[in-house]
Amino acid sequence: MSARTTFTSLLALALLPALALAADSKKPADPPTRDKPIKVGEKAPTLTLTSEAGKKVDLAKVYQDGPTVLVVLRGYPGYQCPACSRQAAGFIGAADKFKQAGAKVVMVYPGGVANLGERAGEFLAAQKRSEKSLPEPVVMTLDPDYQLTNAYGLRWDAPRETAYPSTYIIGKDGKVTFAEVSRTHGGRVAADKVLKELGKKKS
Template identity: 50%
Template structure:
């Protein structure tokens, strides 16, 4: 996939770098059950939201409920810019990009949410993407002022933190069918596992 090469070309380096990111020892099961203390849970109806798109398939202000009307949606909450570009987030996005065709075949849209303070958020998002043109069916959304992150209870309110890395799968009926909220910088769900959950 030619347009995705800037992210994919750095994926091997990033995967190696992720090992150096400090983490809290915690199992995947604990991540899913505890997470950030969010009240979201599988089986609940996902809250509607509208966020601006800056890259990928969709453009302008993207309203979640309108996207969800057309099929299942995977919402991936990244860490944004906690003072640096998160290598675990870059590796996760690269993994999702490699599987973009499989998401498209299932009729699933993937929304990547990049949260942060409004000031400089668009600039940092552009640095994160570093020229990558996200393939269909992926869209990169900004979450200025943590409006989505706060509404979903995913704000990691600590020094040099932004949001708990999260993956939420919403079926066509608007119900959350799978979710993983990590209390660490890692704890990311692989694209293969997301595809299996759809």
Template identity: 50%
Template sequence: MTTRFTAAIAALAILAGCASAADAPKVGDEAKDFELAALGGEMVKLSKLTASGPVVLVVLRGYPGYQCPLCTKQVGELIGKADEFKKAGAQVVLVYPGPADKLKEHAGEFVKGKDYPAHFTLVLDPDYTFTNAYGLRWNAKNETAYPSTFVVGTKRKVTFATVSKTHGGRAKTEEVLKAIPAK
């Protein structure tokens, strides 16, 4: 089997039963485990991260033909509060979805010139495997994913969830910080 065919089969297995934003994780749900490659190539697995503390999971729009200015602003605000996330013991995982072709290149453009703290990781979601599995695929012309933010506790329990059906309407950084479970 080719790698592409194997990846397609795996994606279909993950997607079974998960088709719309109504299926996105909600407060109290167990977040589905996933493993995605970071921009640097290292693999990031949710269950491994939550074993050591809470995770703030931010789903960006990726590259819908341009670098989303609202995503850029949101990530800037999160980085601006990096010390508070660190104090809370939280890892911040930024999901950058899109077609596999040129995804790494576009993600590289997104992070260019930004200084990411060690507890922030940008992961790639090629061909929307994660986005679809989480019910966050915004399947319209020039769209990629619903901008979303989740706080996932140590047992992968979702303690905060915001899914925006517009480009705006994103979770405020202060709300996210308040939703991080105490150590």
């Protein structure tokens, strides 16, 4: 091996850490944690979530196809929330209406990392559903370790709590056009109310 070849090899090895650092710097950073919930008119944070069936859901791309209805459930606070079940059933039952409105419905199931997918599966099974059988345009996504919950300022940081149940409508430009956050287990936004809001946006 010539001296020139040896020098080139050593130089390449020396540059590897810098190249790796540059590659990492191009990865999008997680949105910062917010103390207060996202409001109407603000840009909605974008993350890549995973569906209950293990498929990647890039919210940036979903919002571009908008409008998008984002329903943040309580997920698994140690039990399956009855109010969440009723709300989810309402949105699933209205899937055809949301499809006609040209809207997508993304339900978010937050909780600790351990067994979250299994718990979400139990949640859907209680409604005789699975992520694979959810009607378009409804999808169930997981929010392990509260990444989305924190980014939207919805963390309910108390014993046996997860997230403030919330409903958003997000336009193609990524901005929030409707937001309703409940500070209790109830006070949920029904599918019919969201459909009316979507109708207003079209008129």
